[in-house]
Amino acid sequence: MQKPKIIALYGSPRRKGNTATLLKKAAEGARDAGAHVEEIVLRDLKLSPCLEIYGCLQAGECAIKDDFQKVRDKILGAQGLMLASPVFFYTVSSHTKILMDRFQSLWVKKYWVDKTPLEQQTSTRKGLFISVGATKGKKLFDGMLLTVKYFFDVLDMELWQSLLYRQLDFQDDVLKHPEYLEEAYSAGKQFVRAITG
Numbered sequence: 001m002q003k004p005k006i007i008a009l010y011g012s013p014r015r016k017g018n019t020a021t022l023l024k025k026a027a028e029g030a031r032d033a034g035a036h037v038e039e040i041v042l043r044d045l046k047l048s049p050c051l052e053i054y055g056c057l058q059a060g061e062c063a064i065k066d067d068f069q070k071v072r073d074k075i076l077g078a079q080g081l082m083l084a085s086p087v088f089f090y091t092v093s094s095h096t097k098i099l100m101d102r103f104q105s106l107w108v109k110k111y112w113v114d115k116t117p118l119e120q121q122t123s124t125r126k127g128l129f130i131s132v133g134a135t136k137g138k139k140l141f142d143g144m145l146l147t148v149k150y151f152f153d154v155l156d157m158e159l160w161q162s163l164l165y166r167q168l169d170f171q172d173d174v175l176k177h178p179e180y181l182e183e184a185y186s187a188g189k190q191f192v193r194a195i196t197g
């Protein structure tokens with residue numbers, strides 16, 4: 001039997017920061033549960049922001065040719081997406097947001113080019129979201145969770161679980177919380193069960 005495919009997207013500019021460490025753990029858990037996990041570090045890609053030229057109105061294809069097409073096809077070809085981004089100004093990092101905005105071309109394809117009725121949305125696949133922020137406010141993740149939910153929506157993915165941790169700021173802060181790492185590992189394992197049903 002083929003292994004279920006998962007993409008792990010690293011959205012922080014910090015390679016070994018808190019979200020990266022947590023996502024690594026989730027990826028390890030998913031692999032231990034039998035999934036094939038491909039890791040993609042967004043800061044290593046050549047990605048232009050959306051230029052709002054709406055070249056995608058032609059056939060739902062983004063007109064800007066860079067690493068977007070490659071990463072889009074990988075994400076669309078996977079049963080699950082694990083996304084990790086720190087809180088930057090109460091939303092996702094700019095690396096993450098640039099990728100999200102480029103998926104407007106998929107939104108245009110679905111709803112304007114192919115004319116899929118909005119109520120016909122189906123979540124056939126699943127997403128796991130990981131985030132951390134430095135502060136401890138109750139609403140710390142409220143803004144980004146809306147952004148993330150609607151990003152997964154356009155991918156036909158249900159936001160299956162979010163792991164959100166407050167009061168982590170310096171690169172290694174998460175290492176002081178082995179229970180967070182344990183939680184990420186076991187979420188990765190359970191995620192494989194969830195996507196394989």
Ligand SMILES: Cc1cc2nc3c(=O)[nH]c(=O)nc-3n(C[C@H](O)[C@H](O)[C@H](O)COP(=O)(O)O)c2cc1C
Binds near residue numbers: 014018090
């Ligand atoms: C540009 C920038 C904006 C930030 N904005 C917020 C914020 O709005 N709220 C917050 O609690 N922390 C904020 N932080 C702190 C980060 O969320 C925190 O350092 C986090 O641990 C970084 O995660 P990483 O190690 O995975 O990159 C910000 C940090 C940067 C660099």
